Amino acid sequence: MRDHAIRVHEHGGPDVLRWEAVDVGDPGPGEVRVRHTRVGVNFIDTYHRSGLYPVELPSGLGLEAAGVIEAVGAGVSDLDPRLREGQRVVYAMGAPGAYATRRVMAAATLVPLPDDVSDADAAASFLKGLTVQFLVRRCHPVAPGDAVLVHAAAGGVGLLLCQWAKHLGATVIGTAGSEAKAALAREHGADHVIRYESEDFVARTRELTGGEGVAAVYDGVGAATFDGSLRCLRPLGMMVSFGNASGPPPAVEPRRLAQLGSLFFTRPTLYTYTRTRADLLRMADDLFAVMGSGAVRATIGQTSPLAAARLAHEALEGRATTGATLLDPA
Numbered sequence: 001m002r003d004h005a006i007r008v009h010e011h012g013g014p015d016v017l018r019w020e021a022v023d024v025g026d027p028g029p030g031e032v033r034v035r036h037t038r039v040g041v042n043f044i045d046t047y048h049r050s051g052l053y054p055v056e057l058p059s060g061l062g063l064e065a066a067g068v069i070e071a072v073g074a075g076v077s078d079l080d081p082r083l084r085e086g087q088r089v090v091y092a093m094g095a096p097g098a099y100a101t102r103r104v105m106a107a108a109t110l111v112p113l114p115d116d117v118s119d120a121d122a123a124a125s126f127l128k129g130l131t132v133q134f135l136v137r138r139c140h141p142v143a144p145g146d147a148v149l150v151h152a153a154a155g156g157v158g159l160l161l162c163q164w165a166k167h168l169g170a171t172v173i174g175t176a177g178s179e180a181k182a183a184l185a186r187e188h189g190a191d192h193v194i195r196y197e198s199e200d201f202v203a204r205t206r207e208l209t210g211g212e213g214v215a216a217v218y219d220g221v222g223a224a225t226f227d228g229s230l231r232c233l234r235p236l237g238m239m240v241s242f243g244n245a246s247g248p249p250p251a252v253e254p255r256r257l258a259q260l261g262s263l264f265f266t267r268p269t270l271y272t273y274t275r276t277r278a279d280l281l282r283m284a285d286d287l288f289a290v291m292g293s294g295a296v297r298a299t300i301g302q303t304s305p306l307a308a309a310r311l312a313h314e315a316l317e318g319r320a321t322t323g324a325t326l327l328d329p330a
């Protein structure tokens, strides 16, 4: 059977995704060929497709997949002797192109999968889980007793974030767009869930924290929540703006941070936090440890055939998904 990939020739809506036959070839120095078993869908894929984040066209799409190494190029064993033919691996980041049956890619982004993590769970939680790792351990290291606010708490990142923050001892306040999503977030560690479509989430967060405000807001929703998020923080609180699901957030003036209580502000990317292989492996170990202990579970909300990636994008952008979305290349 020939290999296939989803390719983008022009920016636009989900209908610009094209299912094409591709020649995969052999790995060069520092590269491996991977056969994908599950592909992870992430909101950033929609930004690459739409052009919100620039990519050179034509382009592949997707940053995350699990699979098996089929062939290894020169020098890979010096980088990591575990990266051999037959090794199960997962990755998140590198050049877009994960929406493919197989691909040749840089070995440096691959991480060997522990036996107790399935390919599906890995593809559902690697990019999102590494993101949560730096959110709860680095951007604002969550401490027992902290109250934190997690927007889109029933989403792919959201469910992992609720669980990990709860595991670290936080009181987790989530927001969600429906009652079913609110229930799911509660099942994954949220102590309180605010229906932000119908409730004033700033007033409710203040009420839930006795007027004090939260220690950190993790905001991947962006435009729709950004200003309110700043107003939910306690003095010296940390605003973590890490995404644009509802559109890019507005600019923030330094004096506004002063007026709201000497706030801290960061706009982190997984790319920066995993910029060395040592960082990537350390963060992956931390993620696999919390998954292995059962403290953090992957939640696969929906799976589509890889060729139907368009439907997966429509659902993700239409707020019709919960947890992680996978594509099945079989």
Ligand SMILES: NC(=O)c1ccc[n+]([C@@H]2O[C@H](COP(=O)([O-])OP(=O)(O)OC[C@H]3O[C@@H](n4cnc5c(N)ncnc54)[C@H](OP(=O)(O)O)[C@@H]3O)[C@@H](O)[C@H]2O)c1
Pocket: 041, 042, 043, 044, 127, 128, 131, 152, 153, 154, 155, 156, 157, 158, 175, 176, 177, 178, 181, 220, 221, 224, 242, 243, 244, 245, 246, 247, 268, 269, 270, 271, 316, 317, 318, 319, 320, 321, 322, 323
């Ligand atoms: N900075 C980084 O390195 C990094 C890494 C990974 C992810 N991210 C960001 O994290 C966020 C979550 O990513 P994800 O892949 O896990 O997606 P997701 O949270 O599963 O999906 C996005 C959710 O955002 C909420 N939302 C609110 N307003 C929306 C709107 N106008 N359009 C679409 N969704 C809206 C929806 O939940 P409700 O219906 O409950 O409101 C929706 O389900 C994204 O912003 C992504 O870019 C950033």
